[in-house]
Amino acid sequence: MASDFGKKVKITIFGQSHSEAIGVVIDGLPVGEEIDLDAVQKFMERRAPGRNAYSTSRKEADLPRVVSGLFEGKTCGAPICAIIENTNTRSKDYDKLKDLPRPGHADFTAWVKYGGYNDHRGGGHFSGRLTAPLCFAGAVCKQILERKGIHVGAHILSIKGVKDIPFDAVEINAETLKAVAEKAFPVQNDVAGEEMQAAITAAKGKGDSVGGIVECAITGLPVGVGEPMFDGLESVLAQAIFAIPAVKGVEFGAGFAVAELFGSENNDDFIYNEDGTVKTKTNNHGGSLGGISSGMPLVFRAAFKPTPSISMEQDTISISKRENDRLAVTGRHDPCIVPRAVPVVEAAAAVAILDLLCRM
Ligand SMILES: Cc1cc2nc3c(=O)[nH]c(=O)nc-3n(C[C@H](O)[C@H](O)[C@H](O)COP(=O)(O)O)c2cc1C
Structure with a gap:
């Protein structure tokens, strides 16, 4: 399985939802970087399950144990390996899913691809749980980026059509990104946030699920990050974002809306800042021109589908009986x-x- 990503800073994610542990190996990090593991833990808690009414009740501490790669609190050149125990598995819940694949999940495709040898419990290697080690790696990288003045932050842009205020693609700054990240429900407009939570609760009440859009911005990127063609900013980011289970769409800047604009509307006019740096008046390009950072905030959105596992009954197949069946x-x-x-x-x-950045 290719569960690795990156050319200079490389990560490999291992484990299954119900295996003894999951984890990540990060290789190629710049050396001598101090890593605040308390801050890493705090970041991971934003993703951890079982913390509110609209997330799974599988409560996991998500405590990473760092077994290598740090010496006296700093990156030492050896790969960092972090292990997260799976402590709250209930594998019995998944017995029937070995025979009845969940519509919308990876059960059927993984069963065919791995000839039935795949660990189906909790979605196995395809579980959203595998995003815990991704968050560990991301938290480490974020600390290194922040020391260079580069900030990454995101918010919920919409859930089931209820919309938050979008980021201002020109003016978005580190303070705004930090403020929204500190919220238990990360939206800019808390009234919209309450409506979104009501939409989730209503779907849950019907045994159903809902999806939505996450908007992300990266500020402080210097001009020139990104390689030509296949390793452009958009190409590499899209590969990383599409690796997140349940992502079905990624758009940069004005995204699909560019198709409706005239060139004169879509082009972002260049101007000199007072300090002599170059910026654009608007940011339809979302911070990437030719796959290379323009110095403007990098802004993109990721669309998440509704959670596949729902208690409402649906059509599926019985693999053993080779006939149609039903599944709740x-x-x-x-x-x-x-x-x-x-x-x-x-x-x-x-x-x-x-x-x-490390390839430059
Ligand atoms: C944080 C997170 C949590 C998830 N939790 C669930 C879940 O509880 N139940 C479920 O069916 N899918 C969940 N998923 C989505 C599935 O893992 C995903 O839909 C599945 O692996 C199929 O992949 P695909 O949707 O990318 O095609 C979660 C995804 C993420 C990112």
């Missing part, structure tokens, strides 16, 4: 992935950006 998923599941996915998007973006 029991067990513990997020009725909406989006709130817990916000730090995951930040983490994937931070890993991708540090990798590109």
Whole structure:
């Protein structure tokens, strides 16, 4: 399985939802970087399950144990390896899913690809749980980026059509990103946030689930980050973001809306700042021109589908009987992935950006 990412800063994610542990190996980090493990833990808590009514009740401490790569609190050149124990597994919940694949989940495709040898419990290696080690890696990369004045932050832009105020793609700054990250429900408009939570609760009440959009911004990127063609900013970021389970769309800047604009509307006019640096008046390009950072905030959005596991009955197949069947998923599941996915998007973006930065 290719569960690795990156060319200079490389991460490999291992484990399954119900294996003894999950974890990550991070290689190629700049050396001598102090890593505040308390801050890493705090970041991971933003993703951890079982903390509110609209996330799965599978409560996991998500305590990473760092077994290598740090010496006297600093990166030492050896790969960092962090292990997170799986302590709250209820594998029995998944017995029938070995035969009845969940619509919308990876059960069917993984069963075919791995000839039935895949660990189906809790979604195995395809579980959202694997985003815990991604968050560890992202938290480490974020600290290194912040020391260089580069800040990554995200918020919930929408859930089931209820919309938050979008980031201002020109003016967005580190303070705004930090303020929204500190919220239990990360939105700019708390009234919209309450409506979103009501939409999640209503779906949960019907045994259903809902999806939404996470918007992410990266500030402080110097001009010139990103390689030509396949390793451009958008290409590398999209690869990292699409690795997050349940992401079905990624758009940069004005995104799909560019298709409706005239060139004169879409082009972002250049101007000199008072300090002699170059900026653009608008930011439809989302901070990337030719796959290379323009010095403007990098802004992108990721669309998350509704959680596949729902208790409402659906059509599926019985693999053993080779006939059509019905399935109502029991067990513990997020009725909406989006709130817990916000730090995951930040983490994937931070890993991708540090990798590109270290290639310069
Ligand atoms: C943070 C997070 C939590 C998730 N929790 C669940 C869950 O409780 N139940 C579920 O069916 N899917 C959950 N997912 C989504 C599935 O892992 C995902 O839909 C599945 O692996 C299929 O991959 P795909 O949707 O990218 O095709 C979660 C995803 C993330 C990012």
